[in-house]
Amino acid sequence: MFPENLSAFAHLTAGAIGGVAASLIRVPTEVVKQRMQTGQFSSPSDAVRLIASKEGFKGLYAGYGSFLLRDLPFDAIQFCIYEQLRIGYKAAARRDLNDPENAVIGAFAGALTGAITTPLDVVKTRLMVQGSANQYKGIFDCVQTIVREEGPSALLKGIGPRVMWIGIGGSIFFGVLESTKRLLAERRPKPLNGKHD
Structure with missing residues (x-):
């Protein structure tokens, strides 16, 4: 739909839309995980039941706005950085990229995006x-309370581990994504006239 010069906008938009759809599942999962990590509940089923009974259904979506504030930019930025780097690298190499190259680009996109969005994650x-x-x-x-009580550097708490695990995750995610896309394209039947639908 978008002209070639707007590919970055298309990638940002696709990442954001994917993030909104995923948030409907990811937010309740994240709420349960976070509450269990702080020792509030002993099992996921207890967490869901007690959160829903004490706080209502909206309790499972606690922090939904802040989740979107973190994840929409994250998904949009990571996907855009990955695709734009891939386009540039592919043009420079004048060939399709192999799986390790896609994985390295994915790792870089993930790590950079993780660093940029750490304050939103905090x-x-x-x-x-x-x-x-x-x-x-x-x-x-x-944000104001954190900065006032702990200083601006508190917004970067956990940046090292976050960059590391998101870089590793980006490598795996985008490496598998490109492998899967290639395998599916190879399995697609070729049209008789040589043209794609």
Whole structure:
């Protein structure tokens, strides 16, 4: 749909739309995981049952706005960086890229995006684990409170491990993505006239 010069916009948009769809599953999962990590619940089923009974269905979507604030930019930026680097590298190499090259580009895109979005992740985590205590009044109050009480560097807590695991995840995700796309393209029957539909 987009002309070639707007491919970055297309990749940003695709990443963001994918992120919104995934958030419907990822947010409740993240809420349960975060609450279990802080020792509030002993099992996922207990967590779901007790969160829903104490806080209602919306409790499973605690921090949804901050999750989207972190994940929409993350998904859009990571996908865009990956695709733009891949386009540039493919043009320079004048050939299709192999699996290790796609994996390295994916790792770089993931690591860079992880670093850029760490402050958003810190805010998201604080909002999700507060439970019904409502320590923060929202995203901006959370940022202001963190900066006031702990200093601006607190917004970068965990950046090292985050960059590392997201880089590894990006490598695996994009490496598998490209392998799967290639395998599916090879299995697609070739049209008799040599043209694609």
